[in-house]
Amino acid sequence: xxxxxxxxxxxxxxxxxTGDDKAQAAVWIANLIQYKKEALxxxxxxxxxxxxxEEGGGPYSGIxxxxxxxxxxxxxxxxxxxxxxxxxxxxxxISNDVQVSEKYVINFRFEVRNKGGHSSLPVPDNAxxxxxxxxxxxxxxxxxxxxxxxxxxxxxxxxxxxxGPTKDDLAKTAAGDPQAMARLAAATPVFNATLRTTCxxxxxxxxxAVNALPQLAAATVNxxxxxxxxxxxxxxxxxxVVADDQVTVKMMEQALAGPASPIRPDLFDAVTKxxxxxxxxxxxxxxxxxxxxxxxxLRVAGIPTYGVQGFFFDRNDIRFHGxxxxxxxxxxxxxxxxxxDLVKLLTQ
Numbered sequence: 001x002x003x004x005x006x007x008x009x010x011x012x013x014x015x016x017x018t019g020d021d022k023a024q025a026a027v028w029i030a031n032l033i034q035y036k037k038e039a040l041x042x043x044x045x046x047x048x049x050x051x052x053x054e055e056g057g058g059p060y061s062g063i064x065x066x067x068x069x070x071x072x073x074x075x076x077x078x079x080x081x082x083x084x085x086x087x088x089x090x091x092x093x094i095s096n097d098v099q100v101s102e103k104y105v106i107n108f109r110f111e112v113r114n115k116g117g118h119s120s121l122p123v124p125d126n127a128x129x130x131x132x133x134x135x136x137x138x139x140x141x142x143x144x145x146x147x148x149x150x151x152x153x154x155x156x157x158x159x160x161x162x163x164g165p166t167k168d169d170l171a172k173t174a175a176g177d178p179q180a181m182a183r184l185a186a187a188t189p190v191f192n193a194t195l196r197t198t199c200x201x202x203x204x205x206x207x208x209a210v211n212a213l214p215q216l217a218a219a220t221v222n223x224x225x226x227x228x229x230x231x232x233x234x235x236x237x238x239x240x241v242v243a244d245d246q247v248t249v250k251m252m253e254q255a256l257a258g259p260a261s262p263i264r265p266d267l268f269d270a271v272t273k274x275x276x277x278x279x280x281x282x283x284x285x286x287x288x289x290x291x292x293x294x295x296x297x298l299r300v301a302g303i304p305t306y307g308v309q310g311f312f313f314d315r316n317d318i319r320f321h322g323x324x325x326x327x328x329x330x331x332x333x334x335x336x337x338x339x340x341d342l343v344k345l346l347t348q
Contacts (some may be wrong), residue, residue, distance in 0.1 A: 001014050001015070001324055003015060003016035003325070004016060006018070008329060011328060011329055011330065012326040012327065012328055012329060013326060013327050013328075013329055013332060014324055014325065014326045015325065015326075016325055017325070018325050018326055018327040019311070019313065019318075019319065019320050019325055019326070019327050020082070020320035020321065020325070021082040021309075023309075023311060023327055023332055023335070024082050024309055024311070024335075024339075025050050027332075027335065027336045027339050027340075028048050028050070028339070029048065029050075030336065031336065031339060031340045031343065032046065032048055034340065035343075035344075040344065040347075041348070042347035042348060043347055043348060044076075044077070044347055045076075046343065046347060047073070047074055047076060049062075049063065049066065049073075049074055051063045051065075051066065051294065061294055061297070062294075063294040063297050063298065064294075064297050067297060067298070067301045071301070074303075075303075076303060077303075077304075078261070078264070078267070078303060078304040078305065078306065079295070079298050079303050079304070079305040079306070080305075080306055080307075080308055080342075080343070080346075081099075081293055081294070081295045081298070081305050081306065081307050082293055082295075082307055082309060083099035083102060083289045083291075083293040083295055083306075083307020083308075083309075084096075084097045084098045084099035084287060084289070084306070084307035084308045084309055085097060085309050085311050085312070085313055086279075086282070086309070086310060086311060086312030086313065086331075086335075087312070087313070087315050088312045088313065088314050088315065089314060089315050089316070090314075093279055093282050093312055094158075094161055094162075094282075094315070095157070095158070095161055095282060095283050095284070095285040096271065096275045096279070096282055096283070096284050096285070096308075096310060096312075097154075097284075097285050097286075097287040097308075098267075098268065098271055098284060098285070098286055098287065098306055098307065098308045099286075099287055099288070099289045099293070099295070099306065099307025099308070100150055100260050100261045100262075100263060100286050100287070100288070100306060100307075101148075101150045101227055101258075101259075101260035101261065101288045101289075102227075102258065102288060102289040102290075102291070102292055102293060102295065102296055102307075103193075103197075103224040103225055103226060103227065103288065103289070103290060103291070103292060104224075104225050104227065104255060104256060104257045104258065104292060104296060105222070105223065105224060105225070105255070105292045106223045106225055106231055106234060106235075106251060106252075106253075106255040107220055107221070107222055107223070107251075107252040107253060108199070108220070108221040108223065108235070108238060108249055108250065108251055108252060109218055109219070109220060109221075109248075109249075109250045109252050110131060110134055110135070110201075110218060110219045110220075110221055110242065110247055110248070110249055111216070111217075111218040111247070111248045111250065112127040112128075112130045112131050112216070112217045112218070112246050112247050112248075113127065113215065113216055114126070114127040114130075114213070114214060114215055114216070114217075114246075115215065116212055116213045116214060116215035117212070117213040118211070118212065118213065119210075119211045119212055119213055120211075121213075122213065123213070125246075126213060126214065127206065127213075127214040127215065127216060127217040127246075128206050128207065128214050128217045130217065130244055130246045130247055131206065131217040131218070131219060131247060132217075133244065134241075134242040134243075134244055134247045135201050135219060137241050137242065137243065138199065138200075138201065138221065138238070138241055138242070139201075141199075141241045142185075142196060143196040143197040143198065143199075143229075143234075143237065144196060145178065145181040145182060145185055145195045145196050146176075146181075146195065146196070146226070147173065147174065147176060147181075147195065148226065148227065148228055148288070149260070150260055150286060150287070150288045151194055151195070151287075151288050152174050153174075153263075153285075153286050154194070154285055154286060154287050154288065155170050155171070155173045155174035156170075156171070156174040157283065157285040157286070158170045158285065159171035159174060160283075161283055161285075166183075166184065166187060168180075169183050169184050170184070173195070181195055188315065188316070190290065190315055190318070193224065193290035194287075194288065194290055196226070197223065197224065197225045197226050197229050197234060198223065198224050199221050199222070199223040199224075199234070199238065200221065200222055200223075201219050201220070201221050201222075202220050202221070202222045203219065203220035204218070204219050204220075205217070205218050205219075206218065220252070221238070224290060224291065224292070225255070225257070227257050227258070227259075227260070227288075231251065231255040235249060235251060256296070256300065257296075258295075258296035258297070258299040258300050259299050259300070260288075260299075261295075261299055261304035261305055261306055262304060263286055264304070264306075266346075267306060267346065268284060268286075270342055270345040270346050271284050271308055271342060272284045273345060274310075274338050274341045274342040274345060275310070275338070277338075277341060278310075278334055278337060278338055278341075279334075289307060291320075293305075293307060295307060308339075308342070309335055309339070310334065310335040310337075310338030310339055310342070311327060311331050311332065311334075311335040312328070312331045312334075312335075313327070313331075
């Protein structure tokens with residue numbers, strides 16, 4: 001479908017951003033309008049900030065501009081943001097996840113430069129071949145599997161929720177069992193990304209003419225890094241994986257990891273109450289998000305940030321950034337009701 005046209009079909013909203021994350025932006029504004037209509041009395045200000053986000057803004061995103069230039073506009077005890085979501089599987093709601101930490105992003109450029117030449121005189125020393133071999137080695141490499149305080153809490157909670165064959169492995173993973181971690185990582189991309197730093201090739205460039213040996217071949221490698229892994233460590237590991245002095249591994253921008261937000265009992269109690277009002281019995285679980293949000297910059301600036309949405313997505317059908325991104329119509333309106341109730345609980 002056209003990604004820039006909102007379509008409703010067979011119970012789903014389709015379009016770029018339906019899940020990540022125009023839906024929540026629309027909900028915040030709709031709910032704010034409703035609070036104004038009701039003349040809601042609160043014990044604090046409710047501030048809504050819709051900004052150019054990490055997708056295109058990076059270190060120059062709107063939230064960073066606000067922190068630097070107008071901190072007083074957004075100064076708050078804590079923030080609620082995108083990043084958490086509801087997990088479901090085969091129509092069953094598993095948990096309503098609250099993001100308290102996240103991976104951070106490092107983009108690397110793998111680059112090979114060569115003197116080139118005429119394509120009628122090929123030689124083994126080919127820039128594209130060097131790069132292709134390096135990327136092939138990267139495709140077979142995995143960073144070590146491990147848990148931190150947040151992911152340990154996540155897997156512990158999930159071990160009490162799941163009833164299927166992964167139940168025991170979830171508990172063992174929380175305890176640091178390497179064999180259980182390996183089985184979970186192989187079971188689903190979500191668990192794999194939760195348990196390790198990941199690096200994947202996302203863009204390619206190379207060559208300049210159909211009849212010339214390439215003088216340049218390059219790839220962008222996007223890494224989603226566990227908060228406890230340093231940028232220097234990731235770069236060193238990639239250089240070992242590449243194992244070719246013809247391939248340079250350069251960091252494309254400064255990397256910044258952020259702290260975890262404390263698991264506030266008052267906030268988690270409110271999320272639990274709002275969750276049970278709509279989805280009785282669905283547990284609330286702290287999580288580390290595998291992607292990245294602007295919540296990191298708020299946490300670094302001293303504003304604890306929690307990703308919570310109340311939108312449920314099937315664990316095996318996550319389409320953010322992909323073709324035919326979608327969200328259940330029912331999930332959207334239930335999420336709106338959940339967030340409406342949650343903000344009222346947190347401000348009265």
